[in-house]
Amino acid sequence: TPRNATPEIPRRNHEAQKPASILEEARLRLHVSAIPESLPCREEEFQDIYNFVESKLIDGTGGCMYISGVPGTGKTATVHEVIRCLQEAAENDDLPSFQFVEINGMKLTDPHQAYVQILELLTGQKVTATHAAALLAKLFNTPGPKRKTTVLIVDELDLLWTRKQNVMYNLFDWPTQKHSKLIILAIANTMDLPERIMMNRVASRLGLTRMSFQPYTYKQLQQIISSRLNSMKAFEEDAIQLVSRKVAALSGDARRCLDICRRATEICEFASQKRTPEIVRMAHITEAIDEMFSSPYINAIRNASLHEQIFLKAILAEFRRAGVEEATVQQVYHQHIALCRIEGMQSPTVSEIMAICSRLGACRLLLVESSNKYLHMRVRLNISQDDVMYAFKDE
Amino acid sequence: MSKRKSKENSGTNGECISQVQKILRERFCRRYATGKLFGIEHQHRHLLELLKRTAVHGESNSALIIGPRGSGKTALLNHVLKELTEMKQVRGNLLEVHLNGLLQTNDKVALKEITRQLHLENVVGDKVFGSFAENLAFLLEALRKGDRTSSCPVLFILDEFDLFVHHKNQTLLYNLFDISQSAQTPVTVIGLTCRQNRFTFLRRYKPVVLYYRRRAIFIHVAGLYYTVVRSLERPVGISVSWSAVGPADFPDESFAQKWNNNVQCLSEDKTVQDVLQNLFHRTKDLRSLHLLLMLAVSNVTVHHPLITASDLHEASKHYRMDSKANIVHGLSVLEICLIIAMKHLNDVYEGEPFNFQMVYNEFQKFIQRKAHCMYNFEKPVVMKAFEHLLQLELVKPIERPSVRTQREYLLMRLLLDNNQIMDALQAYPNCPTDVKQWAASSLSWL
Numbered sequence: 001t002p003r004n005a006t007p008e009i010p011r012r013n014h015e016a017q018k019p020a021s022i023l024e025e026a027r028l029r030l031h032v033s034a035i036p037e038s039l040p041c042r043e044e045e046f047q048d049i050y051n052f053v054e055s056k057l058i059d060g061t062g063g064c065m066y067i068s069g070v071p072g073t074g075k076t077a078t079v080h081e082v083i084r085c086l087q088e089a090a091e092n093d094d095l096p097s098f099q100f101v102e103i104n105g106m107k108l109t110d111p112h113q114a115y116v117q118i119l120e121l122l123t124g125q126k127v128t129a130t131h132a133a134a135l136l137a138k139l140f141n142t143p144g145p146k147r148k149t150t151v152l153i154v155d156e157l158d159l160l161w162t163r164k165q166n167v168m169y170n171l172f173d174w175p176t177q178k179h180s181k182l183i184i185l186a187i188a189n190t191m192d193l194p195e196r197i198m199m200n201r202v203a204s205r206l207g208l209t210r211m212s213f214q215p216y217t218y219k220q221l222q223q224i225i226s227s228r229l230n231s232m233k234a235f236e237e238d239a240i241q242l243v244s245r246k247v248a249a250l251s252g253d254a255r256r257c258l259d260i261c262r263r264a265t266e267i268c269e270f271a272s273q274k275r276t277p278e279i280v281r282m283a284h285i286t287e288a289i290d291e292m293f294s295s296p297y298i299n300a301i302r303n304a305s306l307h308e309q310i311f312l313k314a315i316l317a318e319f320r321r322a323g324v325e326e327a328t329v330q331q332v333y334h335q336h337i338a339l340c341r342i343e344g345m346q347s348p349t350v351s352e353i354m355a356i357c358s359r360l361g362a363c364r365l366l367l368v369e370s371s372n373k374y375l376h377m378r379v380r381l382n383i384s385q386d387d388v389m390y391a392f393k394d395e
Numbered sequence: 396m397s398k399r400k401s402k403e404n405s406g407t408n409g410e411c412i413s414q415v416q417k418i419l420r421e422r423f424c425r426r427y428a429t430g431k432l433f434g435i436e437h438q439h440r441h442l443l444e445l446l447k448r449t450a451v452h453g454e455s456n457s458a459l460i461i462g463p464r465g466s467g468k469t470a471l472l473n474h475v476l477k478e479l480t481e482m483k484q485v486r487g488n489l490l491e492v493h494l495n496g497l498l499q500t501n502d503k504v505a506l507k508e509i510t511r512q513l514h515l516e517n518v519v520g521d522k523v524f525g526s527f528a529e530n531l532a533f534l535l536e537a538l539r540k541g542d543r544t545s546s547c548p549v550l551f552i553l554d555e556f557d558l559f560v561h562h563k564n565q566t567l568l569y570n571l572f573d574i575s576q577s578a579q580t581p582v583t584v585i586g587l588t589c590r591q592n593r594f595t596f597l598r599r600y601k602p603v604v605l606y607y608r609r610r611a612i613f614i615h616v617a618g619l620y621y622t623v624v625r626s627l628e629r630p631v632g633i634s635v636s637w638s639a640v641g642p643a644d645f646p647d648e649s650f651a652q653k654w655n656n657n658v659q660c661l662s663e664d665k666t667v668q669d670v671l672q673n674l675f676h677r678t679k680d681l682r683s684l685h686l687l688l689m690l691a692v693s694n695v696t697v698h699h700p701l702i703t704a705s706d707l708h709e710a711s712k713h714y715r716m717d718s719k720a721n722i723v724h725g726l727s728v729l730e731i732c733l734i735i736a737m738k739h740l741n742d743v744y745e746g747e748p749f750n751f752q753m754v755y756n757e758f759q760k761f762i763q764r765k766a767h768c769m770y771n772f773e774k775p776v777v778m779k780a781f782e783h784l785l786q787l788e789l790v791k792p793i794e795r796p797s798v799r800t801q802r803e804y805l806l807m808r809l810l811l812d813n814n815q816i817m818d819a820l821q822a823y824p825n826c827p828t829d830v831k832q833w834a835a836s837s838l839s840w841l
Contacts, residue, residue, distance in 0.1 A: 012547045356677070
């Protein structure tokens with residue numbers, strides 16, 4: 001390997017186009033990556049984390065904080081904002097300066113790689129995992145007269161779980177050392193992660209400083225969208241309200257909310273082909289929501305071929321006859337033949353039935369066993385019987 | 396055969412035929428042949444817009460193309476990519492990374508492949524250097540350095556997307572979706588899968604499902620029988636409108652004309668329509684239509700220059716053959732007798748498993764009652780016949796054969812349906828009459 005290779009993606013040939021219309025501009029602002037300078041509706045959490053880190057910085061001690069919340073509630077963005085503010089304060093000499101390091105459990109191939117990454121970010125050395133662990137322990141356990149405080153963010157903490165839990169143990173043990181001056185902000189999804197997967201001695205080192213991010217309410221989501229749009233007239237007021245109410249009722253995930261809005265702008269663009277300026281209305285939002293939340297199965301059944309549909313009907317008939325929600329292909333085959341006779345159609349051969357069954361199994365409308373059992377293979381529906389009935393009824 | 400004939404018939408005709416064969420075979424067998432797309436214009440526009448925005452504006456996105464097997468997902472994507480590369484603003488502005496779940500079976504291999512296809516700096520020739528962890532760090536670093544407006548957008552195409560979901564921790568998917576959600580190099584992830592449950596299989600690990608943008612493009616094969624008839628005329632026909640191979644490339648224009656007229660006539664023929672309707676009722680995917688037409692087209696020779704309805708009919712007969720019934724046709728009379736004995740056992744004991752001894756007893760009863768010494772074979776011979784059936788997988792043991800159980804007492808199941816047995820007996824050449832009678836009467840003589 002060239003040791004000091006600088007990774008880079010090639011540049012583009014032409015410059016990227018600037019957004020031409022209001023809708024394109026809105027779409028750009030609504031992209032999840034366009035994180036605003038300050039997150040709306042997360043002021044309290046911001047203040048809590050800021051105070052925690054600030055006090056530790058001023059005292060020159062270390063500590064841990066555990067931050068939890070369902071995905072899409074702004075945990076990582078808030079923590080990053082805190083760090084940015086602290087760095088600004090440190091530059092103005094209001095606070096002692098500090099080092100900032102971040103790792104993400106999902107971006108590591110193995111939990112032990114965490115040591116390697118932390119060491120590389122701190123000192124620039126590239127060593128193996130065991131060596132890195134020893135070096136880091138030496139660094140944090142021995143007193144250094146001029147050491148700066150280190151702030152470490154550990155995102156996706158649950159991925160650092162190993163059977164012996166030594167990675168987590170070390171991470172939370174270092175801040176308790178007298179000389180380490182290490183502040184750790186650990187982020188994960190579940191609130192009870194320390195109790196659930198950590199050994200007692202790890203959990204006790206994590207301490208009791210915890211914070212949980214609540215899912216957004218519909219008012220907050222509404223505020224987030226309008227703050228991103230920043231008084232641009234791209235959306236109807238009611239349309240924004242509809243999205244935020246719908247998403248808040250389901251998950252309170254801001255990412256989902258922004259995605260639906262972006263999709264709605266696309267649909268709106270589709271609908272108005274003439275270059276007339278158009279804004280996103282309720283109908284567009286409804287279409288986007290339907291697209292993202294509707295069940296794909298019903299459509300799949302309606303678009304299946306005739307014999308595939310008869311096969312599904314035969315399964316329903318067999319279930320009703322036997323009273324059990326499982327049948328062998330042989331039983332379904334007999335029902336299928338009976339149905340074909342009623343309809344006056346040519347009945348398929350067993351080979352064709354097997355082909356139909358495996359096709360339906362491949363798109364997971366059915367759950368099937370491995371096909372070497374041939375006629376004695378057992379079949380189950382992957383959706384409720386009512387859904388299948390509903391799919392047939394509308395025709 | 397056809398080659399030799401064409402030599403004898405040295406003339407344009409032979410050349411025409413081989414040309415037709417070549418064009419059509421290419422069209423049926425090579426999936427990448429891009430022609431017109433049927434019935435998915437809406438999806439096509441959606442995908443094209445999406446990818447165009449990635450290339451032109453540098454917008455990150457993700458989409459999943461879902462449709463049953465053989466419904467033209469890859470064809471759609473290839474079609475769109477071809478159109479994209481022909482656009483002026485896009486040329487040289489889009490890096491493509493193709494991954495396939497069947498080849499990249501774990502993240503390590505997938506990562507090497509990505510690095511190789513992107514020609515990053517740790518690639519020398521075709522070799523990728525560094526450990527798995529280093530490769531991941533390197534790739535993430537490379538993507539982090541870029542930004543929306545200046546770096547080249549990367550298009551990741553994950554074929555067999557559902558197989559990527561089974562990778563450990565879903566690290567690769569998480570990172571790809573994470574990049575597409577953050578202000579780094581613009582990345583668009585397109586997944587292709589035939590599984591309809593787009594959410595549940597991502598739910599195994601929580602963050603990924605939420606990073607995953609819920610946008611899916613569904614492809615269903617168009618609904619009507621008539622579309623199939625129309626699309627038939629095009630694959631078989633060598634019309635100018637349909638593909639690049641028009642009369643211009645064709646040596647003999649009058650032959651092309653004749654061929655196309657013939658196909659036109661065929662598509663109005665009653666037999667052909669029946670054949671197609673039957674096929675369409677069974678499956679709607681275009682691939683099986685191609686297979687059927689391939690069988691028909693392979694009959695075309697110099698002496699038989701045009702496709703006829705009977706060719707198609709013959710092809711569909713091939714296509715509809717029941718494989719197990721065909722095996723039964725090739726069995727000896729003794730083996731047939733054993734199968735009938737098993738059928739009776741199934742009828743009497745309602746599908747309970749049986750062993751060799753029971754089958755043998757049943758067979759003995761037949762010989763005694765019907766008072767025939769013709770089939771009075773010794774037991775080892777019958778055993779041999781039974782083992783032959785076992786090897787053909789017409790009967791199957793319900794548990795693994797172990798050393799402890801003797802072969803005679805191993806419990807078995809018959810993998811044939813009564814209908815199959817009776818149909819096969821009807822078609823069995825020179826079947827003895829008493830065997831036929833025995834097969835028909837199951838309970839009457841017990």
